[in-house]
Amino acid sequence: MENEVVDIENLTEKLLGLISNKDVKGIRQIFEVIPTIDIADACNQFEDISKLVFIFKTVKSEYTADLFTELDPDVKQELINMMSDAELAEILDSQFNDDLADDIEEMPANLVSRVLRNVPKERRAVINKLLNYQENTAGSIMTTEFLTLLDSLTADEAIARIRSIGKEKETIFTLFIIDKNRNLVGTVDLDDLIFAKGEEKLSKIMNRDFVTVNVNTDQEEVANMVKRYDLNAIAVVNNDERLVGLVTIDDIVDVIEQEANEDVAALSHVAPLEDSYLDTSVAKMAKKCIPWIIVLLVLGTFTTMVLDKIEKSNVFSLVPVLICFVPTLMDTGGNSGGQTIALMIRGLGTKEFTPKDFWKVIRKEATSALIISSIISVFAFVWFMIEQYTGIVTNEKLLVDGQFPTIWNGLCWSSQFFTTSIGVSLAVSVTLLIAAFMAKIIAVLLPLGVAALKKDPAVIAQPLLTTIIDVVSLLSYLGIATVFASAFNLA
Amino acid sequence: MENEVVDIENLTEKLLGLISNKDVKGIRQIFEVIPTIDIADACNQFEDISKLVFIFKTVKSEYTADLFTELDPDVKQELINMMSDAELAEILDSQFNDDLADDIEEMPANLVSRVLRNVPKERRAVINKLLNYQENTAGSIMTTEFLTLLDSLTADEAIARIRSIGKEKETIFTLFIIDKNRNLVGTVDLDDLIFAKGEEKLSKIMNRDFVTVNVNTDQEEVANMVKRYDLNAIAVVNNDERLVGLVTIDDIVDVIEQEANEDVAALSHVAPLEDSYLDTSVAKMAKKCIPWIIVLLVLGTFTTMVLDKIEKSNVFSLVPVLICFVPTLMDTGGNSGGQTIALMIRGLGTKEFTPKDFWKVIRKEATSALIISSIISVFAFVWFMIEQYTGIVTNEKLLVDGQFPTIWNGLCWSSQFFTTSIGVSLAVSVTLLIAAFMAKIIAVLLPLGVAALKKDPAVIAQPLLTTIIDVVSLLSYLGIATVFASAFNLA
Numbered sequence: 017m018e019n020e021v022v023d024i025e026n027l028t029e030k031l032l033g034l035i036s037n038k039d040v041k042g043i044r045q046i047f048e049v050i051p052t053i054d055i056a057d058a059c060n061q062f063e064d065i066s067k068l069v070f071i072f073k074t075v076k077s078e079y080t081a082d083l084f085t086e087l088d089p090d091v092k093q094e095l096i097n098m099m100s101d102a103e104l105a106e107i108l109d110s111q112f113n114d115d116l117a118d119d120i121e122e123m124p125a126n127l128v129s130r131v132l133r134n135v136p137k138e139r140r141a142v143i144n145k146l147l148n149y150q151e152n153t154a155g156s157i158m159t160t161e162f163l164t165l166l167d168s169l170t171a172d173e174a175i176a177r178i179r180s181i182g183k184e185k186e187t188i189f190t191l192f193i194i195d196k197n198r199n200l201v202g203t204v205d206l207d208d209l210i211f212a213k214g215e216e217k218l219s220k221i222m223n224r225d226f227v228t229v230n231v232n233t234d235q236e237e238v239a240n241m242v243k244r245y246d247l248n249a250i251a252v253v254n255n256d257e258r259l260v261g262l263v264t265i266d267d268i269v270d271v272i273e274q275e276a277n278e279d280v281a282a283l284s285h286v287a288p289l290e291d292s293y294l295d296t297s298v299a300k301m302a303k304k305c306i307p308w309i310i311v312l313l314v315l316g317t318f319t320t321m322v323l324d325k326i327e328k329s330n331v332f333s334l335v336p337v338l339i340c341f342v343p344t345l346m347d348t349g350g351n352s353g354g355q356t357i358a359l360m361i362r363g364l365g366t367k368e369f370t371p372k373d374f375w376k377v378i379r380k381e382a383t384s385a386l387i388i389s390s391i392i393s394v395f396a397f398v399w400f401m402i403e404q405y406t407g408i409v410t411n412e413k414l415l416v417d418g419q420f421p422t423i424w425n426g427l428c429w430s431s432q433f434f435t436t437s438i439g440v441s442l443a444v445s446v447t448l449l450i451a452a453f454m455a456k457i458i459a460v461l462l463p464l465g466v467a468a469l470k471k472d473p474a475v476i477a478q479p480l481l482t483t484i485i486d487v488v489s490l491l492s493y494l495g496i497a498t499v500f501a502s503a504f505n506l507a
Numbered sequence: 508m509e510n511e512v513v514d515i516e517n518l519t520e521k522l523l524g525l526i527s528n529k530d531v532k533g534i535r536q537i538f539e540v541i542p543t544i545d546i547a548d549a550c551n552q553f554e555d556i557s558k559l560v561f562i563f564k565t566v567k568s569e570y571t572a573d574l575f576t577e578l579d580p581d582v583k584q585e586l587i588n589m590m591s592d593a594e595l596a597e598i599l600d601s602q603f604n605d606d607l608a609d610d611i612e613e614m615p616a617n618l619v620s621r622v623l624r625n626v627p628k629e630r631r632a633v634i635n636k637l638l639n640y641q642e643n644t645a646g647s648i649m650t651t652e653f654l655t656l657l658d659s660l661t662a663d664e665a666i667a668r669i670r671s672i673g674k675e676k677e678t679i680f681t682l683f684i685i686d687k688n689r690n691l692v693g694t695v696d697l698d699d700l701i702f703a704k705g706e707e708k709l710s711k712i713m714n715r716d717f718v719t720v721n722v723n724t725d726q727e728e729v730a731n732m733v734k735r736y737d738l739n740a741i742a743v744v745n746n747d748e749r750l751v752g753l754v755t756i757d758d759i760v761d762v763i764e765q766e767a768n769e770d771v772a773a774l775s776h777v778a779p780l781e782d783s784y785l786d787t788s789v790a791k792m793a794k795k796c797i798p799w800i801i802v803l804l805v806l807g808t809f810t811t812m813v814l815d816k817i818e819k820s821n822v823f824s825l826v827p828v829l830i831c832f833v834p835t836l837m838d839t840g841g842n843s844g845g846q847t848i849a850l851m852i853r854g855l856g857t858k859e860f861t862p863k864d865f866w867k868v869i870r871k872e873a874t875s876a877l878i879i880s881s882i883i884s885v886f887a888f889v890w891f892m893i894e895q896y897t898g899i900v901t902n903e904k905l906l907v908d909g910q911f912p913t914i915w916n917g918l919c920w921s922s923q924f925f926t927t928s929i930g931v932s933l934a935v936s937v938t939l940l941i942a943a944f945m946a947k948i949i950a951v952l953l954p955l956g957v958a959a960l961k962k963d964p965a966v967i968a969q970p971l972l973t974t975i976i977d978v979v980s981l982l983s984y985l986g987i988a989t990v991f992a993s994a995f996n997l998a
Contacts, residue, residue: 178701179701189680225540245544246757266756272763273763276764276853277857280853284845286846298875301871302878305843309879313887319838324828324899342814343834348803355799355800361771368783380785383789388796486838
């Protein structure tokens, strides 16, 4: 598809050339044939924003309205500084309230007041209200420019009314139907309206089985509703059940992506970036990355404490080869738990299941954890035998003529070497069985518990997981190795 | 929002009750007020599928068409077995080609042939074609039921034409405009058609700046186009640039979620599940989880080999306390690289950047990696001093009167203890600086390299990362500890 995507660098140079030549016709032509988002990307590359003003003065306002929406925040702000109040008012007039509220959130205070001074009073009230909704709620992502139609209208009357006022609304693909008390009583999809007979009443055509969300509903929940019911737009109501806005499916696409990024970020111990990777400054990146690493470093102290105990224990001093398997045990436990917690966090996030399904999930995971860790453990036992027989790990207590016995030098066929190898392999693979199993169980309990407390499992459960698994694995290892050491006379 | 979501268990019982009482009116009423997806979920719980047949016989076909689409595959198959050919043909007639193709992919062979026998010949050809597109391409997710309009029609003529045939098409929110040679020349959004003057020609109204994708374009790329250009539907063309289908935004929502799940799965070393977590059998779960754990276990052998070297080295035998910091080093390196690879994989997946931005990304990451790892390393140095002074880790070579010196027993104020602690802390924190920095650099190079080779970075880069980081960290540790041991007289 590379060939069909516009080359932004090329476009930037072309636009700059047309602006220098004051080629108004050329600029207008570009807006006819190239998607506005691509032009906006090109304009974002301008070093001299005053050149952009020329575009805004020459191109039709229907294009500049979209262009302005798509500009980068810093470009937008510089541009506003160069505009007269009249020009600013005209541009602002063309913006949707929710987009404008998003812009304002990122502006310095002096610009905010200039922008708000240049929008009509009633609109200012709406924007202020949007700004007050908590982040990540339906209220914060909804649009307030929606169209309501009375249920007593006929299809033809409804179409006439849409034609007279609809163009300013964000979507008319889903229409919200109210009764004479202004209560929401149904929805009509635009296509159903088109297919209806002209004289049919909206109250006959409309879907009565519509769903709504509250302004305070979490955006992830809103996304799940829109997906589940396959909607173009969902009605947002306030606590009095009055219609106050709507969320359209293109906003939902952004929510789904944002939530996925948050899940990936949390599972990878980094705070989610607000901007794209390339737009995030080094200082911000440090702020996103450092905190969790330091928290995990401090939590890791528990692991260090256990390893301090292990390193001074009788069995590990006498059979130092056992130390070599510590990374394998920690990594396998971590990987095993990591798989399960990832499935849990995505499953909870996309509402495949909820904390109410606790027992179902636990039963399922316990069974599969047992099977998975048993199979891995059997494989590991064989692999650890191979590691010892090929001399990948070596037991210095078993030197024969100053050499480590391996299959390569043929010194490995003594019964003492066999017994010790079996003992070591068994100790490590039994620990691994317990570690991998426990890891999966902890990886189910932690996120479900955190979700039941209405907290975000991705953020809280994941960091604790590694530490708990490391400590559990190493303590099991200490105990099991001690038992096997005496059973197999390892020392 | 819990109160507005339908209680499925309740609904199942209610439906079963109505069916036993043969209460046709009651059943029909439920379909009027409850979303079909919720009814389908309730029907999926039926133990006796023959009860479902009663619903299909009593309810209007516009409802049963949707209901059938939403049923679980196994329920669908059982239901088909209970239907006569005539009933089956009627239901199939109401299904969209792309949904039907998806169903067929999961059916046993005998059912497939019965289904295909009951659809008209031309339709069978279309479905067979859909089945042949490669998974995860535009062709595999597109619908073939779309509406094209000639560019010479007027707005009124277009609306009349839509009214006459549109109802069977999957979407009419975006209309595709062709010239008399059947070449795609533009698109019109339904709302623009409604707002247009009746006598205006489509060639005047239509957007000429539309984008298309090829049938073989990867679905992730299709999703990125739909998002970028804020589309309701995108045209899919074949290699001859002829329009063959379209992908709608609700399919894109599923793609975005699926791709996010794949990224999370790959980063967590588990193969992506095809079904929801609760619907995946234990055997399938084992198949998804075990392979990567075993691959990682085998790759971990390199780590074991290095640790075997370390454990037998002079410096670690003389200063065994250094062993206690191995997990911290491995975990911190892993966490540091994990952050970066997650940002890379999501960034590449959502096209925030491409392998072409190689130098931009590298420069950015090198700077922030240096700053981040320096800050962490300074913090770690202080923390390791605290660990030694409080006796969290203890150096058995420094026993005073049989006790480990700590601030608690006041034995820590000797210059020898101070020098040794500084030496150990420095060795570990300098290694940590190198490990965290290298981890981030490797975590950039690997996925970018894999993506440049047109392979999926999530699947290939991530497993290699941990092993490489572990080996690099441990080898650095061995070298650095040896230098510091002689510089600070640690032994």
